[in-house]
Amino acid sequence: MSRVLAADTMPIRSEGDIVGVRQLVRQHGAAAELSLVEQTKLVTAASELARNTLLHGGGGKVEVESVEEDRRRTIRLSFIDSGPGIEDVELALTDGYTTAGGLGLGLGGTRRLAGEFEIDSVPGEGTTVTVRFHTRVRG
Amino acid sequence: MNALPLLRIGDVLLVSIQTELHDELALRFQRELAEKVADEHIRGVIIDISALEIVDSFLGRVLHDIAATTSVLAARTVVVGMRPAVAITLVELGLSLHGLRTALNVEAGLRQLGIRRLDVSGEAR
Numbered sequence: 001m002s003r004v005l006a007a008d009t010m011p012i013r014s015e016g017d018i019v020g021v022r023q024l025v026r027q028h029g030a031a032a033e034l035s036l037v038e039q040t041k042l043v044t045a046a047s048e049l050a051r052n053t054l055l056h057g058g059g060g061k062v063e064v065e066s067v068e069e070d071r072r073r074t075i076r077l078s079f080i081d082s083g084p085g086i087e088d089v090e091l092a093l094t095d096g097y098t099t100a101g102g103l104g105l106g107l108g109g110t111r112r113l114a115g116e117f118e119i120d121s122v123p124g125e126g127t128t129v130t131v132r133f134h135t136r137v138r139g
Numbered sequence: 140m141n142a143l144p145l146l147r148i149g150d151v152l153l154v155s156i157q158t159e160l161h162d163e164l165a166l167r168f169q170r171e172l173a174e175k176v177a178d179e180h181i182r183g184v185i186i187d188i189s190a191l192e193i194v195d196s197f198l199g200r201v202l203h204d205i206a207a208t209t210s211v212l213a214a215r216t217v218v219v220g221m222r223p224a225v226a227i228t229l230v231e232l233g234l235s236l237h238g239l240r241t242a243l244n245v246e247a248g249l250r251q252l253g254i255r256r257l258d259v260s261g262e263a264r
Contacts, residue, residue, distance in 0.1 A: 015162045016161055018161060019159050022193065023159075037227055040192065040193055040222075040225060040228045043193045044193045044228045044232065047193060047197075048195055048196060051162070051197060095233050109231070109234070110232075112231050112232065112233070113228065113231055
């Protein structure tokens with residue numbers, strides 16, 4: 001049995017939207033009573049992925065969903081763009097690999113922060129990156 | 140217009156980041172700080188990030204670059220007040236921030252810069 005507690009979608013079109021995504025995701029994390037460290041990881045991961053969506057995907061959107069399932073809550077973030085896609089996903093996940101002049105920690109680093117990480121990319125069509133953060137099982 | 144208020148105390152600049160920075164603002168802050176260090180012969184910079192709930196790889200790099208730039212300009216930068224959860228997250232993210240000086244709070248940061256105390260008139264001793 002799973003129950004959706006909250007679901008939001010937000011466009012990512014500018015740097016200001018990256019800050020907006022952090023705030024939205026922070027609200028979901030606080031409502032789910034994630035630990036402080038988990039909440040910090042969640043918001044940091046959201047910031048990294050929102051920037052990727054903007055810089056590599058040419059903008060897109062994020063879906064944020066809080067679900068209660070098996071006495072724990074899961075926050076799912078999906079970053080969706082219809083940009084150029086990623087030719088070599090394994091390479092893109094390598095620390096230090098960058099095409100935007102950054103540190104190349106966005107994808108690989110975010111994979112370490114998240115409980116679950118999935119990437120679905122079709123060259124020429126776009127990329128969806130989904131991460132899930134879980135609370136501990138209660139009671 | 141200043142990206143962030145820069146408080147000068149003697150030859151030390153104190154900056155407290157109180158709001159979430161978007162990327163362009165962070166880069167402007169980096170430029171303005173470097174100019175001020177050069178123009179005003181600043182020898183120490185303290186950046187207080189205790190109000191920041193997250194530091195992502197972009198801001199982490201900006202802080203690192205500020206420290207490297209001020210170092211070339213003969214000033215030392217100390218980043219103070221990083222929250223433990225932020226530190227844990229940065230390490231997991233893979234950002235090692237080599238060469239970045241840190242201290243637990245402003246007072247400890249001032250000590251790292253060789254300043255024992257500040258009197259109320261704002262003169263560094």
